Amino acid sequence: MKKLGTILGIAGTLAAVAFAAPTTAHAYDTITKQTNQNYTARFVNQAKNNDGIYKYGVYNTSASTATPDLNGKNWEHSFIKVTQEATTASGTWVKFSYYGKVIGWVKKSAIEPFTVKQNAAALINKYNYRGTAMLIKNYASNSVTASTGYAYYGGRKVNTSDTVYPTASLQKVITAAIIVQLVNEHKLTQYTRLSKFYPSVKTSADITIRQLMDHNSGLEETNEEIDPGKYLTEAQSIQYAIGQLNATGAGNHHYTNANYILLAGIIRQLTGKSLEDNVQTRIIDKLGLKHTYFYNTIPSSVTPAVSYKYVNGNNYQYYPLTTNLLSSLTGAGNMYMSPQDYYTVQKGLRNGKILSKSDYYYLSNNYKYSYDGGMWHIKSSHMKYSSGSLRNTGITTHMYLSEGNKTGVIFFSNQKGTGTSTADLTEKTLYNLVKYYM
Template structure:
């Protein structure tokens, strides 16, 4: 069991630049200067965390501070993984897209196929779930309910919650974990396997990911990170993700990873290891999208893709902003924040404009 530790400022640990292959790739930019800029920018906002910046197709990991201050584990330490938060939704959407490509159903299939007892399901499509236009909204999906749920129980809780409260008609965008928890249930029903097993078979194993786990599977000797906030000094009000909270968010926020593994996932969405380019374009340009660009777990604007995630009652803040060809961008997993999405994006945009001015 973790203990919440509130201590003073720690010095940063050294960080190595990594690549996504077994060969060292020569970067076309000054990595030392980039590392200094990124670390200083994060420090200016009293934030801490680990990032992967991508410039001209070259990924570089840059970290600042501690991922687990009490154990003196640096933010980029190989023993530490972080909650993926809502950035997991693109993984769920990718598996749904795989099943659509296999002819199991399509974006117009009504979800009453799998949820016949869900109120209004006959009017809601798979595409509605993937674009948050279902009209469904269950409150308190992230509030710790005090028990560890099985996948089936977490999904059933959502169905029962929806049936006991009034819902909107499908069509308008309304972001809610409900949609992706129900998508996890569809994956389970169609494949006859757990959501977890599908992630292992369809995402983790094909990409040979070494630092991506569900919370209950984090190996001995490794740990999930602890989040903090700044209050006159660093590493205050420590909070971590409880097993109970993670278990509620099957398909929508129960996976743990690192920015470098998540970078590999992004590349896998178009290089054929998870999806090919045509399938990715289908996933991110579904008919049900409301016009704000959200489709398949990401916001798409021109040649840019982005997503943001956090978890209730923690201080984690994750953000991805990349070009759709994965050549330039940023994946940022912060574990000390001011619980302010806009403030975290200010950090990110300063870094992005340093990576590739005028692109983001």
């Protein structure tokens, strides 16, 4: 009986197992449609909706996607790039990346289309700058231009892609390019001494043309970018700069406008024409520039960008840029241009229209120093950049381009902002839009 009872006990257990209620498998959603996408957007309405973000796939299509990994409320207005869309019973979902990093999937209703142009403008405004940024991809075949604010606030004239801004120090490379043209015409060499043209300048017998181009002349200007108190002709501005010079010894690096004002004077002596005439025939006409002028040749039909600053929470606080100051900056910062025209100049420096590719390397001194021929060069990343500003004004300009001009940003601003420098805004913020979103 004991044996029979044992057997019955086993059987009873088996029966219990056999007739227990079966476990129900989780019913996951099926993707009914999936497509590749390539557009930019931003998160919206997340303070209210707080949509879940799923790192491992579309919501509820597997065990790892049953619960959200991130909360949408932390992504409000974040700028993203959508790479895929998928449809399930629960709706349409998008896969997105953020500055090149794939994040996951979110319901499409959590985002709205938002362009690179819109985001560039939002970033410029965020730091209280006003101006125009040209974002370049594939040699400008896929460029984006974003403008914010007013060129002339009093007349409510908005900044546009055609607005002309003071170039400040970004003009220097144009002066340097004409020097290289004159070298090609055998009118001087990079080793020609400054004393040939301006023997009264102390240590001029030791200073070469190349040292002027690279700011290695050892010269300093004592009252740099200070209004001279009167209007100066081009010839007078050169003599004015000479009168402000302090010589510390050839070979010493001092970034000063005087180096390029002297180069402008050399161009005048060698050609018998003003720098303005040389720029017109050698640069503007050769490239067909439509939005490039000297400060004293801007047509009445064109509204140049007026200088403003952001002060104590207020935009468009007028900070005058005087004609007197501009008249003293011959060859070093007295031109107005649009970002598009400036990019055309950069291309012209190596495509044969202004200089050849070999001329460009000569201009850049084969990147011997950090600053060569009117620009800074970053050897490790093959990038070039130039920053400009005019003292006691709201004018800031910045260029950040690959050496071959394939990618980069040119940003001209007529209101100086806060919270970040023009260089950081251009190189670290706007350039990342080119790198990850264009």
